[in-house]
Each structure stands twice: as C-alpha cells, then as structure tokens.
Amino acid sequence: QVQLVEAGGSVVQAGGSLRLSCAASGRSLTTYFMGWFRQGLGKEREFVAGINYSGSGTRYADSVKGRFAISRDNTKNTVYLQMNSLKPEDTAIYYCTVSGVGLLTTPNLWNYWGQGTQVTVSS
Numbered sequence: 672q673v674q675l676v677e678a679g680g681s682v683v684q685a686g687g688s689l690r691l692s693c694a695a696s697g698r699s700l701t702t703y704f705m706g707w708f709r710q711g712l713g714k715e716r717e718f719v720a721g722i723n724y725s726g727s728g729t730r731y732a733d734s735v736k737g738r739f740a741i742s743r744d745n746t747k748n749t750v751y752l753q754m755n756s757l758k759p760e761d762t763a764i765y766y767c768t769v770s771g772v773g774l775l776t777t778p779n780l781w782n783y784w785g786q787g788t789q790v791t792v793s794s
Contacts, residue, residue, distance in 0.1 A: 674695065676786070677765065677767045677785045678692050679692050680788030683793070684793050685794050687792070692751050692752075693705070693750045693767030694748060699748065701724055703769050704769070705741075705767070705769055705770075706750075706769075706781065707766065708781075728774070730774040738756045741753075757790075759794045761790060762790060763790060766787045768783060769782055
C-alpha cells in the first residue's frame, strides 16, 4: 500500500508561483511513475504532469507546458510540481498519484491517490 500526502496549495494572484510537494510512504517508489492531476469545481479530473522513475522522462498537459515543471527526489520519496505564471483557470484541487504502468492521461489507470491540495488563483 502507498500513502501520498500533498502540500503547498494556497491562494495566489494571477502571474504568481507555487510549488506543490507530495510525500509518499509505504514502499519505495523508485520504480513507479508519479504524476499530478487536477480537478476544478464541476469539472472532470484531468492530467497535469507526470514523471518516470528516474526523472529523465516527463509529460505535460498542453495547458501547462512551459509554465509547470515536475521533478522528483527518490531519496525522499517525494515528487514536486513547480507552477509559474499561474492563471485563474489553474484553480483546482491538485492530486498526486502513482502508476506502475506509464505516463498516462487517464485517471483510472493510476493506482494510488493523495487527498489533494487546493490551489486558488485570483485574477
């Protein structure tokens, strides 16, 4: 079993930055893909970014390319999401997740989920 705990969500003005973190426990995640999804109010959960086990491969949603960066520290079992140039449409609950399959954009193909952290971007 894997437990994921996100942190770093906050209220920020448009154009600002935030860094989310997700600490994993329960087992080593060095062979797992890790990712971030988000879910806005009344919207479906959508893929944001993912990273492979070594950190050498990443994937981003088109809506965040060039603004967000995902990274991981396997020594700390932690994944990060650096979010720059934030927009009001980035407002959502951000969820950390783990997959043993790949950098997939479909939520139900990811195995474990955190409780989420709220990011609110004011205009």
